[in-house]
Amino acid sequence: MSPWKKLSRNMRPGVLVLLAVLLAGAVAAQAAKEKYFDRSGTLVVIETPAAELLRAYEVKNLPPGETFPVPPPPFSEGIFPCSDCHAEMTPNLERRQLTDEHTDIILNHAEGQRWCLDCHNPEDRDTLRLVSGEVIGFDESYRLCGQCHGDKYRDWRQGLHGKRTGYWNGDKQYLLCAHCHNPHDPRFKPLTPMPPPQRPGEIRR
Amino acid sequence: MRNILAFARGSLVLISKGSRAYYIWVFSLLALISMGVLAYIHQLQNGLIVTAMRDQVSWGFYISNFTFIVGVAAAAVLLVIPAYVYHWKPIKEIAILGELLAVSAIIMCLLFVTADLGRPDRFWHLIPVIGLLNFPQSLLAWDVFVLNLYLTLNLVIAGYMLYSLYHRREPKKSFITPLLLFSIPAAISIHTVTAFLYSGMGARIFWNASILAPRFLASAFCSGPAFMILVFLLVRRYTKFQIKDAAIHKIAELIAYAMFINLFLLGAEVFKEFYTASAHLVPMKYLFFGIDGHTALVPWIWTAMLFNLTAFFIFLAPSVRKNHFMLVIGCVLIFIGVYIEKGMGLVIPGFVPDVLHEIYEYKPTGIEVMISLGIWATGLFLFTLSLRVAIPILNGDFHIAPDGRGSHIGDHLFLVQAKAADPGEDAEQSTAASARSDP
Amino acid sequence: MSDKKKRDAKVFQLTRRKALKGLAAGASVLALPSRDAAASVWDAFFQKHFRRMTKSDLERVLARLEREYSSEFSQEVKVGATPPIEGVKYGYGLDLSRCIGCRRCVYGCVEENNQSRDPQIHWIRVVRLKKEKGTDLHYAEHYYNPNQVPEPGHFYMPIQCQQCEKPPCTKVCPVQATWTEKDGIVVVDYNWCIGCRYCMAACPYGARHFNWAKPQIPNESLNPQTHYLGNRPRPVGVVEKCTFCIQRTRQQPGRYPACLEACPVGARKFGNLLDPESEIRKLIENKRVYLLKEELNTQPKFFYFF
Numbered sequence: 012m013s014p015w016k017k018l019s020r021n022m023r024p025g026v027l028v029l030l031a032v033l034l035a036g037a038v039a040a041q042a043a044k045e046k047y048f049d050r051s052g053t054l055v056v057i058e059t060p061a062a063e064l065l066r067a068y069e070v071k072n073l074p075p076g077e078t079f080p081v082p083p084p085p086f087s088e089g090i091f092p093c094s095d096c097h098a099e100m101t102p103n104l105e106r107r108q109l110t111d112e113h114t115d116i117i118l119n120h121a122e123g124q125r126w127c128l129d130c131h132n133p134e135d136r137d138t139l140r141l142v143s144g145e146v147i148g149f150d151e152s153y154r155l156c157g158q159c160h161g162d163k164y165r166d167w168r169q170g171l172h173g174k175r176t177g178y179w180n181g182d183k184q185y186l187l188c189a190h191c192h193n194p195h196d197p198r199f200k201p202l203t204p205m206p207p208p209q210r211p212g213e214i215r216r
Numbered sequence: 217m218r219n220i221l222a223f224a225r226g227s228l229v230l231i232s233k234g235s236r237a238y239y240i241w242v243f244s245l246l247a248l249i250s251m252g253v254l255a256y257i258h259q260l261q262n263g264l265i266v267t268a269m270r271d272q273v274s275w276g277f278y279i280s281n282f283t284f285i286v287g288v289a290a291a292a293v294l295l296v297i298p299a300y301v302y303h304w305k306p307i308k309e310i311a312i313l314g315e316l317l318a319v320s321a322i323i324m325c326l327l328f329v330t331a332d333l334g335r336p337d338r339f340w341h342l343i344p345v346i347g348l349l350n351f352p353q354s355l356l357a358w359d360v361f362v363l364n365l366y367l368t369l370n371l372v373i374a375g376y377m378l379y380s381l382y383h384r385r386e387p388k389k390s391f392i393t394p395l396l397l398f399s400i401p402a403a404i405s406i407h408t409v410t411a412f413l414y415s416g417m418g419a420r421i422f423w424n425a426s427i428l429a430p431r432f433l434a435s436a437f438c439s440g441p442a443f444m445i446l447v448f449l450l451v452r453r454y455t456k457f458q459i460k461d462a463a464i465h466k467i468a469e470l471i472a473y474a475m476f477i478n479l480f481l482l483g484a485e486v487f488k489e490f491y492t493a494s495a496h497l498v499p500m501k502y503l504f505f506g507i508d509g510h511t512a513l514v515p516w517i518w519t520a521m522l523f524n525l526t527a528f529f530i531f532l533a534p535s536v537r538k539n540h541f542m543l544v545i546g547c548v549l550i551f552i553g554v555y556i557e558k559g560m561g562l563v564i565p566g567f568v569p570d571v572l573h574e575i576y577e578y579k580p581t582g583i584e585v586m587i588s589l590g591i592w593a594t595g596l597f598l599f600t601l602s603l604r605v606a607i608p609i610l611n612g613d614f615h616i617a618p619d620g621r622g623s624h625i626g627d628h629l630f631l632v633q634a635k636a637a638d639p640g641e642d643a644e645q646s647t648a649a650s651a652r653s654d655p
Numbered sequence: 656m657s658d659k660k661k662r663d664a665k666v667f668q669l670t671r672r673k674a675l676k677g678l679a680a681g682a683s684v685l686a687l688p689s690r691d692a693a694a695s696v697w698d699a700f701f702q703k704h705f706r707r708m709t710k711s712d713l714e715r716v717l718a719r720l721e722r723e724y725s726s727e728f729s730q731e732v733k734v735g736a737t738p739p740i741e742g743v744k745y746g747y748g749l750d751l752s753r754c755i756g757c758r759r760c761v762y763g764c765v766e767e768n769n770q771s772r773d774p775q776i777h778w779i780r781v782v783r784l785k786k787e788k789g790t791d792l793h794y795a796e797h798y799y800n801p802n803q804v805p806e807p808g809h810f811y812m813p814i815q816c817q818q819c820e821k822p823p824c825t826k827v828c829p830v831q832a833t834w835t836e837k838d839g840i841v842v843v844d845y846n847w848c849i850g851c852r853y854c855m856a857a858c859p860y861g862a863r864h865f866n867w868a869k870p871q872i873p874n875e876s877l878n879p880q881t882h883y884l885g886n887r888p889r890p891v892g893v894v895e896k897c898t899f900c901i902q903r904t905r906q907q908p909g910r911y912p913a914c915l916e917a918c919p920v921g922a923r924k925f926g927n928l929l930d931p932e933s934e935i936r937k938l939i940e941n942k943r944v945y946l947l948k949e950e951l952n953t954q955p956k957f958f959y960f961f
Contacts, residue, residue, distance in 0.1 A: 170934040171750075171942065174921030179933070180743075181908025191921070199920060201803035205758035210798065211270035211576040214774045216262060216868045263891045264850075265774060265868035274855040274865060334850015334865065334892030337700065341830040341849055348704050348831045348847070356829035356853050418951045419823060419859035495793065572780060572814060572861045573792040 093136035226623030252590010277580035280559035289321035291440020293403035306463035324595035422499035437474035439554035472531035523553030739838035748924030756811030763917025771870030816897035817955030824854035
């Protein structure tokens with residue numbers, strides 16, 4: 012008689028779950044291993060505890076306690092709060108072309124990969140939703156943008172990307188990504204340049 | 217003191233009298249000077265906007281002239297070296313004229329720099345102690361220093377020698393020889409410092425060449441002596457002053473060597489730039505061929521090249537340079553050739569293209585030309601007057617009165633006719649024309 | 656300064672006065688504004704070098720300038736002389752991949768710093784460069800004027816004073832009218848400059864500008880908050896240049912320079928090079944930095960990055 016059969020029937024699911032967990036753990040442990048060849052050509056395997064990986068992830072994406080002084084988000088006039096209209100409506104989760112409202116918004120921002128409700132929270136339109144499911148306000152939208160544009164997000168936090176005003180050695184004013192980049196069509200819009208300088212021959216009295 | 221007053225009074229008499237040609241010459245110069253003064257007042261009232269200089273080309277005609285004339289001033293040593301170091305008599309007699317030229321030329325240099333200043337009213341900031349001369353850091357501070365030193369040196373040497381001769385005394389060797397010897401490095405230094413003023417700037421690739429100072433000296437030893445030969449020929453022709461052919465031919469020979477070195481150094485620079493053809497070529501290309509249709513300097517520089525080469529060949533063959541007609545032509549060609557090459561031909565390509573590679577073609581305005589003419593006229597005026605006093609002294613026609621209480625003027629006129637007509641009548645004429653200064 | 660030194664300075668000044676009386680009589684009539692009161696002209700003529708002034712000298716000079724400017728521009732004009740802040744060395748960053756060449760900085764600077772409108776002076780020159788030619792200035796276009804920027808195939812490089820650590824311009828000045836302040840800013844004493852323009856020849860960045868005529872600024876356009884070494888109205892015949900908005904950046908807390916505030920794309924960065932947390936330090940550490948004409952060893956404190 013096999014040991015499996017010896018197990019009482021009601022114990023069997025528990026064992027299966029246990030095995031599954033062990034297997035998953037093994038896979039996860041495997042994933043946490045960093046493998047590379049060092050200079051002398053020896054294979055090096057570094058095992059990183061899963062917990063540490065998680066912490067690293069947290070630091071990268073959710074800087075604890077870091078906040079940035081930003082002006083209010085640049086909403087089109089009269090459009091916020093969204094719940095004024097959307098509170099009454101049942102969210103339609105089906106991906107589609109909008110025909111009744113917001114027809115002025117033409118998504119020109121990796122439109123093949125996403126649509127409205129990937130960023131706008133279907134449960135509460137006054138908020139945004141990260142991939143992790145975390146719900147954030149529009150005033151924290153940089154975290155949403157930072158999900159894909161990690162390098163820009165890093166630069167922005169250090170003040171290297173985007174405009175900072177205020178005092179170089181005092182309070183600074185940040186801008187949200189959306190202040191300069193329309194989130195639905197983020198490429199910076201061309202401007203009319205100010206006039207060129209006078210040529211030296213034109214400078215006369 | 218009385219003697220000095222008598223000397224001054226006698227000098228005034230001398231410079232106020234002369235032949236018709238002398239008056240025409242002096243009054244034309246005075247007219248040019250007045251024009252220059254009026255133009256300068258216009259510039260003072262309106263600012264340097266009346267020039268064609270702008271931020272892109274921030275030095276122009278004034279500084280070009282300045283650079284050229286520093287060379288002329290420095291070239292006086294070319295006479296001092298053979299005269300006093302090698303005691304070569306034919307030149308010794310005329311070296312003093314070179315020193316007088318140096319004095320006039322330095323004054324022109326200082327005037328050109330002043331004309332170029334945005335705030336001439338603040339020139340006292342350059343005076344050490346009361347101002348704040350940035351010495352030794354700034355090459356311009358060095359230039360201010362050595363130019364004034366050289367000016368003082370030549371004033372003292374020429375003044376002392378002439379004053380001694382006026383008193384019919386031999387100049388004291390122990391006093392004058394050290395000064396004369398010192399004037400040689402001083403002359404070289406004024407031109408070296410002027411070259412360093414340009415070549416020390418990394419921003420200006422056209423000037424940033426170590427060959428610039430030797431080039432400056434070589435071209436100075438062409439243009440200065442060429443001008444002097446012309447002066448000597450004129451003086452010899454129109455006054456009783458004797459200048460030996462040997463002296464003039466010696467100077468012409470020296471010019472030939474100097475011009476060879478000048479052309480050789482220029483050639484070395486041109487070769488290096490064109491063969492390397494790096495980004496540093498652009499200003500040189502602008503000068504000789506123009507860039508992107510900007511060719512303002514091209515005809516000028518080729519004229520200069522043609523003149524310099526022609527003059528070089530004239531001076532190369534002893535038989536040709538001893539022909540005084542050819543000599544005059546050669547000297548004029550050299551003077552113009554070097555004036556173009558070392559004036560505008562040197563200064564402007566430093567700014568075109570400018571440091572941000574913008575091309576602004578500079579051409580001096582009428583005001584700049586008028587002020588520059590005025591300064592040239594001032595220099596020539598001072599030189600003429602100094603010759604008018606110096607030559608009679610050297611001839612022995614202007615000296616202290618025998619009783620030691622006034623001055624004696626033997627011959628007022630700046631003329632050679634008396635000598636040509638009847639040199640024997642000199643004595644009578646001088647008595648008739650003598651001016652006794654009252655004690 | 657000790658009392659004795661002060662007294663010496665006083666004596667010194669008196670002898671100088673005597674020595675220059677004659678010169679002043681001639682020169683001041685010709686070149687100084689005649690509408691000012693005679694005493695004021697006299698004071699201006701004898702004004703000491705900025706760095707040789709005692710505190711009371713400076714106060715007197717600032718008061719005189721305020722009086723002159725206020726009457727000339729029919730409004731109250733303040734002239735400060737705020738000294739450098741301890742432990743601060745300013746640095747500037749400019750993101751070449753962001754700049755779109757719109758020239759907002761140029762005109763922001765003109766207004767803040769009271770540059771002459773006629774004859775026109777701009778402290779910032781924006782050049783258009785070809786992407787395939789990189790930063791080779793030989794291909795720089797200064798007068799581009801399309802309907803819209805940026806233009807395809809091009810990038811833009813605003814050029815202004817690089818506030819070099821080894822400035823060739825201050826070295827050549829024959830009268831020390833320009834020097835580097837403790838906070839790294841290269842300044843000009845407009846009342847000491849003789850207008851020889853040697854510094855303009857020496858500057859590899861075209862950052863120095865000359866007042867070819869008396870600068871014209873409409874009264875209503877004047878920025879009345881000025882600094883002696885910065886944006887106060889300039890006289891004719893002197894050289895001027897960018898000072899990283901010394902009148903703003905030396906305040907406590909210090910505002911950003913006007914060009915930075917004017918930039919619509921946030922390409923301009925500014926901060927204290929001695930503070931490792933400043934934006935300028937972060938960009939030097941994290942970005943690819945390009946120094947203009949690095950080979951000249953001027954050691955700019957203006958960092959282009961991308």
